[in-house]
Amino acid sequence: MLAKAVTTMVKRQLVLLSSSQVHGYELMQQPKPILIEFFKKNNVTEVIFVPYAKVNEDYDGYTKMMANAILSFELQTSVKGLHTFPDPVEAINQAHCIYIGGGNSFVLLKKLYDLNLVEVIRKRVLEDGIAYMGSSAGSNVATRSIQTTNDMPIIYPPTFDALNLVPFNINPHYFDADESSTHKGETREDRIKEFHLLNDVPVLGLREGTLLVVDDNRATLKGIVNARLFTRGESREYAPDSDLSFLLQQ
Template structure:
């Protein structure tokens, strides 16, 4: 029943936030007027209220209204009543920490699996994998668990960056880090480049957008898949 968009980022270079996903979001939220927003990934420096106002201004452009989960005295009940859900970006450690501490991991998982339209960007996409262990974020808090929603049967690495051949930087590349992950973990990892997203609908997982994605599997060489490819058998 899942009906989700798992996007690498909210904003691509030279574009307004979520503008590249406009038609996709109109389709995702066709029968939804009010979307429940989960702002927990945003670290201090901008309040949940401010974050929500900014997101609401974006969604007004497609005639949708945003209401944030932090405004409800009972966030679990808010999830049960939601007609559409959006989890924004920020820090994945903070997001996962707050979801666990508010008792929302299972209710959110159940809501998405029941077919409620869901959009995740950046950190909100990270949590759709089996664990958050392939996030790029710094561990600014220590969540109770690294296990996440398991909406897809693999891990996600949003904002995937290819090595720059002209760079003099000698540190680890994103690919190196994911290979380190596979020294101790078996699940595949999908490297989602900016402007790419996964569509999860009626049991099918499809790569969307104009770019390829890089797939990492334990004990295999990484490989590319084209937009339109199915990832339904990747696990």
């Protein structure tokens, strides 16, 4: 009874994108209608962009690029880089919307821990109900752990445990094996199956062009292609507009 009660009380307003860039579209343009609806629903007038997944630390350039993409939504929404604030914790405590961009998930998570932001972001999103957007690495860190990222571990975070805004894992940029390829290494599916030999946590394979919209205890797949959900011993395809709310009940 207690677990159900806690689940009922959770506030979540999330958009988790496989990627901000999709083939055939300009930056952030494929999910643009969904993001506009998300911004309007949550009265987002300012976005705090977290650029820390950018390994070369061109945080100004990265923030400007994402700000220009969001400017195309024509919502008069401002974008400020978290790195420009003297006190990142205070900035997150005052934020109305957090957007964590893509890059390297290990670098990103380490930075979030170094700046004491993990628990702060989690509280702001799950208790205060502010809007959260993530793409690629930013979607990885929104989940239970970054263990199903595609990135190389070029730096050591103190733990793989992430923000845990949702109780499952994501594999962004998921793609199926090319049967005509001569490549003999492990496929993405092989890697996720290896993860499941040691971990019993669902993994949502988000192909580029897919995103998950979470509205409190409801999760809906959006996009232009299917996603693939892996659980221990099996997998299943889900089409856009599928209800994946059961994933929030882990």
